Amino acid sequence: MSKFIDRVVLHVRAGKGGHGCASVHREKYKPLGGPDGGNGGNGGDVILEVDPNVHTLLDFHFHPHARAGNGKSGEGSNRNGKQGEELLLKVPDGTVVTTADGAILADLVGSGTRYVAALGGRGGLGNAALVSKARKAPGFALLGEDGEERDLVLELKSVADVGLVGFPSAGKSSLVSVLSAAKPKIADYPFTTLVPNLGVVQSGDTTFTIADVPGLIPGASDGRGLGLDFLRHLERCAVLAHVVDCATGEPGRDPISDVDALEAELAAYQPALQGDAGLGDLADRPRVVVLNKIDIPDAAELAEMVAAEFATRGWPVFEISTVSREGLRPLTFALGQLVGEYREAHPKAEPRRPVIRPIVKGESGFTVTPDPEIPGGFIVSGERPERWVHQTQFDNDEAVGYLADRLARLGVEDELVRRGAEPGAPVTIGDVCFDWEPTISAGAEVLMTRRGVDPRLEHNERVGAAERKHASRVRRGLVSEDEE
Incomplete structure (x- = not known):
């Protein structure tokens, strides 16, 4: 007799997005062929779907971890990376999806009903997609995003008359x-x-x-x-x-x-x-x-x-x-x-169309608050700035300059000034802490020179990524100033 399981905790992780490619077209007698780096593929989603042939949550009891496929990185010659393979999980009719706190996320009733349990990460843009008036040949690309990771509770409510x-x-x-x-x-x-x-x-x-x-x-x-x-x-x-x-x-x-x-x-x-x-x-x-x-x-x-x-x-x-x-x-x-x-x-309800709620135009989408752990520091929170930081290659000065431009256009620079931030103030976005340097003229139209280099950063007494990381660890008391 098979074991009946009607409540499980499922750990789902969507696929990571592939990295964009920073490439320049090279051909004989054409030394300046232009950027041709492709975009990374999106990570796969984790999807729950009602299957009338499934009657218990037994499979998830013995295999509580589910992970979708990662997207592939982009390549030269404008070749985009392959999309990550989605993971389709079959659940019984009458399955209710909740968070660990009991908040209801989905009520899956009816054969074929679907719920995206975890969204795959977006692939990073290649340098061919980052061309602009100021950056005609970007020497960097954006990194792929991590897929969504969640702990869900699945409860089966028998659909009986x-x-x-x-x-x-x-x-x-x-x-x-x-x-x-x-x-x-x-x-x-x-x-x-x-x-x-x-x-x-x-x-x-x-x-x-x-x-x-x-x-x-x-x-x-x-x-x-x-x-x-x-x-x-x-x-x-x-x-x-x-x-x-x-x-x-x-x-x-x-x-x-x-x-x-x-x-x-x-x-x-x-x-x-x-x-x-x-x-x-x-x-x-x-x-x-x-x-x-x-x-x-x-x-x-x-x-x-x-x-x-x-x-x-x-x-x-x-x-x-x-x-x-x-x-x-x-x-x-x-x-x-x-x-x-x-x-x-009570006739059967018609399938509801998905509701799309666009972000209100002009909404800032971020907040700036004082850092409770670092005197004079600030924490920038928001989906867009945190995602942009995650996409940035911090060992590439041009990529760092591009991030500064994006944050300036979003209004982060102005908000830090309004909050009284001083040059060199520690600013934390996501899991990255850096010293704020308003003197690089973020957002200004600057003609780029060599690939991977931002002239605004060259003229600043700017320390490298490793030194900034060490200084951040010293401020937080994790290491002494003399330790490497």
């Missing part, structure tokens, strides 16, 4: 077995069923699914027994059926008290998806009461006595026996009718 609830050994699994072709494990002791069992039932022209939910006892909504783990499988059920054991010999138990106890648990349970599928809370779902085991004379008498009490609550009551199969036909047609009424009232 009818959910059977009841105390352990009430006969839920037996009812599934006689109404459908499912063959669940059945025995006369508590918690025989450790996983929800699904079956398909044919009622006239209506076909619906039925599921028994194990482990519901008083206190289930607070975590007692197995109820809290499986109550979520009821969230998408259109109809709830109380299966009552009328032949129980346990002291202090009777059909009415059993149903009242479980009704209290259903009312106390708060679904993770409020208003899931438009059904409302569990306490508002249509109910039927199934009085089981009437093949036993005492149970038949008890069922006849309590049927009127349940009828006064407005719930249809059915007296059945899963052994003799008495009363199953009326129950099947009644459930089929309730499911049919629900489907008429």
